Every structure is written in C-alpha cells, then in structure tokens.
Amino acid sequence: MSKLTPQSKDFSKWYNEVVLMADLADYSDVKGCMIIKPYGYALWENIQKALDEKIKQLGVENVYLPLFIPESYFKKEAEHIEGFAPEVAWVTHAGGKKLEERLAIRPTSETIMYHTFAKWISSYRDLPLKVNQWANVVRWEMRTRLFLRTTEFLWQEGHTLHTTKAEADQMVLDALMMYKDFINDYLAIQVLAGQKSAAEKFAGALYTTGVEAIMKDGKALQMGTSHSLGQAFAKTFDVKFLDQDGKEQTPWPTSWGVSTRMIGGLIMAHGDDRGLILPPKIAPIQIVIIPIWKDMAEKSKIEKYINQITKQLTDVEFKIDWDDTKSPGWKFYQWEMKGVPLRVEVGPKDEKEKQVIIVRRDNGEKEKVQFNRIKDKIAKTLDDIQASLLKINSEFLENNTKNYNNYDKYKKDINEKNFFALVHWCGDPKCEIKIKNDTKATIRVDSSKKKKGKCIICGQEANTMVYLAKAY
Ligand SMILES: [Zn+2]
The missing domain is CATH 3.30.110.30 (C-terminal domain of ProRS)
Structure with missing residues (x-):
C-alpha cells in the first residue's frame, strides 16, 4: 500500500492523497467535477442533517427551484451578472434544437428566487419570507481541488426577505452565528466571524459577512458567508409589498450559504500524517471494532463476546471489521486513514478477561476498559475527542x-x-x-x-x- 506524504513535506499533496486514500471522493472525466464516494457523501449527509435542523430553528422552510435560469433573469442585475459571467455554463441546445433563449446553469439562485418571490409577496403579511434550498450549483472554475473548489458543488442557499433593513441585518447576523455555532459544535473548528471588505463581497450585495478558519498549514479557508443584499435585487425583480398604511415598499433581502467546501476545511483543520481525523459528532462511523483471532474456535468466542459488547452501543454509529483477507495491522492503518474517532480491539485475551482495548484516533491514547464500563467509557471518550479537537484548533488559531x-x-x-x-x-x-x-x-x-x-x-x-x- 502506498504511503501518505507527510504534511510538513508537501501539505497540498498530502491533502489530495488523503481525499483519495480515505475514499471520500475521486476525480471525474469532466474537468473540475468531483465524484463524491459513499464515505464522503455520508459525511455530507451528517453535515446536512445537523445544519438543516439549525436552519429550521431560524424559522426557515426548504424549497426547490429549477437548475436552469433564463438568460433574461440573469442579465437583469448588472453587478451580479458582471461578477458571475465568467463562471457561468450555458445551455444553448436541448431537445435537438437551438434554444430561443439561453439557459444559465445556476451558479447561485438569487435571480430565479427574486423572479419567483415577486409572485409570492404582495403584503407586509407575507413577510418575513424565509426559504432555504439544498442544491448543486455550477461555477466554471479554472483551477480546481477536490471539495475546496470544484466546478459543480453541493450547498445550501438561504434566502430571506424582510420589511426593514434592521430586521435583514439581524438575519444576516443570525445566519452567520448559526454557521459559527455549527462549525464549533460539530466540526470542532474555531472561526473568525466578521464583515468582508467591499472587494471581497458577493456580486450585487450591500455587504458580505463570513466565517474564516485556520488550516494546519496556516492558510485561511472561508467556511461560509452571509450577505445583506440591500434592495437592488428586490427592485430589479419588482418585489414589492404594501405596508400597514397601504404604502408600497421594497423588502430587504438576505442570502447565506455553506457548501461541500466545508469538508475540505474539516480535512485540513484536523488531519495528520496518518490521514483524516473526524470529530465524533460528524463522523459517519464513530467506532470501529477490530476482532483479532487466529483460528475458528477463537473467532466464534470473540463473535459471541462482540455481540454482548454491541448491545451496549445503542446510540453510537459503529462498524465491525470482520474482513478475513486483511491483517489487524492493515485494518488499523485503514481506519486511521479514514479518521474514525475510536478503535475498539477485541482479541482472545480480551474475551477471556472480559475487557476491550480502546484507541483514540486523535492522540493515539490506548486504554484497557472492563466490559461493564464500555458504554460509559465510550460515550465519555467521544465527548473528550470532540472537545479536544476544538480546543487544539482554537489554540492553533490563537497562536498563529x-x-x-x-x-x-x-x-x-x-x-x-x-x-x-x-x-x-x-x-x-x-x-x-x-x-x-x-x-x-x-x-x-x-x-x-x-x-x-x-x-x-x-x-x-x-x-x-x-x-x-x-x-x-
Ligand atoms: Zn491605508
């Protein structure tokens, strides 16, 4: 098996290798596109699940709008089209014919959202309107990296409209703080939250805020953004409402998003020379159990013992690696590469003495645990790992x-x-x-x-x- 390039030797090479070797994703024949493999997608699903809950707690509902945006919508907002034009992919032919109007493959959905909102909003009673879309978007990137910058990526885009600027400003901040909390609590990464400069703002926005994290090579990664769009989009798309006095007003919109890029951040904020280190709260597999046996008699005893152990593991995601074509050493290496937070080793001696050996992925600490303490010990250790990863990343940010x-x-x-x-x-x-x-x-x-x-x-x-x- 090939060895992972050490981070200190070539961080960028380490990153590319770890994505492939941990089986998260692969390159596609379409340049810049990415094949997300089951293990990588399970990670994305866990991110989605936790974040979707937080989004809904802000009173936001999920919607789905079309992938194709008519060119006429897209061209309406001048600053927006100028910012995105170089990255847009266009559909010019379909159904065997040249289309009368080109269709943009969404690089983001503001234009189609606002075209739609104009039909949904007429009175102050229709506000605030708060929707979110989980979708794929396409931006034709010249230089791509798996997860970090891909031509097609998955994301969520929240879009809200409010009666006042103050309310919209609050929403921009609420969304930003939701991202910060999520990234702290689940991804165990510390972030700096603040406003972006005018040069770095979203094309067409009044202002943009973002959360930035430090990677192990000392570089920054933007983990999410939240924008106040001012009134330009709403005006351009003729989104209006009648206020309580029957006066026509323009609403104040916001938009905010995070993408599969966060997985790139997760890899580079925690990973080491052995591979990924996943925070337990987001890991698709929290515990891997490695049975160790020499002959069938031992195997069957261990099997029975593991059955008793797994009865205790009611609220953790675990996997038992019964593959008999691979040695325990190979399995240790492989599951470390995939960043599984905790390894549980069960050999003949452990079966006899009613114990297991647990090994932490983050610091390599090894401990003998008696059978009747397994459930508590595992729960406590997973919590410890989660907290320790955030602490280490926070200190790294502070010290750098x-x-x-x-x-x-x-x-x-x-x-x-x-x-x-x-x-x-x-x-x-x-x-x-x-x-x-x-x-x-x-x-x-x-x-x-x-x-x-x-x-x-x-x-x-x-x-x-x-x-x-x-x-x-
Ligand atoms: Zn100056």
Whole structure:
C-alpha cells in the first residue's frame, strides 16, 4: 500500500492523497467535477442533517427551484451578472434544437428566487419570507481541488426577505452565528466571524459577512458567508409589498450559504500524517471494532463476546471489521486513514478477561476498559475527542494570529510562513490591493476590536482592524 506524504513535506499533496486514500471522493472525466464516494457523501449527509435542523430553528422552510435560469433573469442585475459571467455554463441546445433563449446553469439562485418571490409577496403579511434550498450549483472554475473548489458543488442557499433593513441585518447576523455555532459544535473548528471588505463581497450585495478558519498549514479557508443584499435585487425583480398604511415598499433581502467546501476545511483543520481525523459528532462511523483471532474456535468466542459488547452501543454509529483477507495491522492503518474517532480491539485475551482495548484516533491514547464500563467509557471518550479537537484548533488559531503595525516586517514574515495577522486598515481599496499584490495575503474579515490606530500600509488614521491571511 502506498504511503501518505507527510504534511510538513508537501501539505497540498498530502491533502489530495488523503481525499483519495480515505475514499471520500475521486476525480471525474469532466474537468473540475468531483465524484463524491459513499464515505464522503455520508459525511455530507451528517453535515446536512445537523445544519438543516439549525436552519429550521431560524424559522426557515426548504424549497426547490429549477437548475436552469433564463438568460433574461440573469442579465437583469448588472453587478451580479458582471461578477458571475465568467463562471457561468450555458445551455444553448436541448431537445435537438437551438434554444430561443439561453439557459444559465445556476451558479447561485438569487435571480430565479427574486423572479419567483415577486409572485409570492404582495403584503407586509407575507413577510418575513424565509426559504432555504439544498442544491448543486455550477461555477466554471479554472483551477480546481477536490471539495475546496470544484466546478459543480453541493450547498445550501438561504434566502430571506424582510420589511426593514434592521430586521435583514439581524438575519444576516443570525445566519452567520448559526454557521459559527455549527462549525464549533460539530466540526470542532474555531472561526473568525466578521464583515468582508467591499472587494471581497458577493456580486450585487450591500455587504458580505463570513466565517474564516485556520488550516494546519496556516492558510485561511472561508467556511461560509452571509450577505445583506440591500434592495437592488428586490427592485430589479419588482418585489414589492404594501405596508400597514397601504404604502408600497421594497423588502430587504438576505442570502447565506455553506457548501461541500466545508469538508475540505474539516480535512485540513484536523488531519495528520496518518490521514483524516473526524470529530465524533460528524463522523459517519464513530467506532470501529477490530476482532483479532487466529483460528475458528477463537473467532466464534470473540463473535459471541462482540455481540454482548454491541448491545451496549445503542446510540453510537459503529462498524465491525470482520474482513478475513486483511491483517489487524492493515485494518488499523485503514481506519486511521479514514479518521474514525475510536478503535475498539477485541482479541482472545480480551474475551477471556472480559475487557476491550480502546484507541483514540486523535492522540493515539490506548486504554484497557472492563466490559461493564464500555458504554460509559465510550460515550465519555467521544465527548473528550470532540472537545479536544476544538480546543487544539482554537489554540492553533490563537497562536498563529499576530498583531502587526510595521508593514515591512509583516511582508518579510508572511513570505516565510503562513499565519493570520491582525492589523489596522484605513478602508482604502488601494491599500487592500497593495497587500494582495505584495504578499498574496488578503483581508479575510474585519475584527470586532475597533480601537483606533494607523493603517499598516499608508499610515492614515484607521478605526478598523482586519485579519490578513493567505487563503484557499
Ligand atoms: Zn491605508
């Protein structure tokens, strides 16, 4: 079997290999598209399940709109089409004929959503309107990476409309905090949540907020975004409502989304030189049981014993690896690669002494557990792993975020190593472009730390602090 490239040698190579070797996904013959394999899809389903619940708690209902968007809708919002045009795939022929109007394969659904909302909304009583769509979208990317940037990807897109700007602003924040909580609680990843600069905002939005995480190579990954769309989309698509005084008003929309990209984040935030490390709350298999036997007599005893053990495992996802063509050592290697949080080894001695050996994937700790303590011990260890992964990632973010006020020093350091920097920025796009050109790092999000200072680039008064990092 081939060996995984160490992270320290080539992080990017490690990433590509681990995706394939852990059996999450594979390349497709259509450039930039991805085949998500059962293990990778089970991971996505767990993400979906947990997040869908949180989305519904915000009073949002699921809908489904068509994959195809007529060109005439798409062209209506000028800034939006300008931002997305280079990435849009068009259907020009169907049913053996040239179409009268080209159809865009959705890169995002604002235009078709707003066209539809115009028919759904007439009164303030129809607001707030809150819907979410789980779907695939297509953006024709030039440089692709499995999960991180693929031409077709899976996501959810929430779309809401409100009577006031204040209510829409609150929704943008609620969605962002929902993502932060989900990413903390389930993916065990810490994030910086804040507003994006004008240059990094969603095409057509008033402003964009996002959550950014640190990967093990010190680079940033945008894990999700939440946008206030202002009133431009609603006006363009003629979405109007009559307020309580019978006066015609334009609603305030928001949109927000996360995608299969999060799986890329999960891999790079926790994985190590042995492969994936999955947080128990999101792992498709939480425990793998490895029976160890020499002959059939031993096997049958162990089988009986494992039956008694699994009766205790009522609320965990487990798998017993009975494959008799592979050695225990090979199985250890394989399940470590797939990031299963906990391994339970059961051999003849364990059967005799009514115990098992449990081994943690995150830190390799090995422990003997008596039969009557298995259920409690496993539940507690899974909780410990979940908490420990978040703690380690949070500390990594903290230890790799540095304050800078000298631009030359920053330039020198960021060229040598990847990390996050917290700096003052005057808000001028020219300073932002200079940072990007000089260092390849970009402004990820602003910080709530609003103390006054001098812009790290131009030295002008600045009352915003922003996080800089090189990003995926
Ligand atoms: Zn400046």
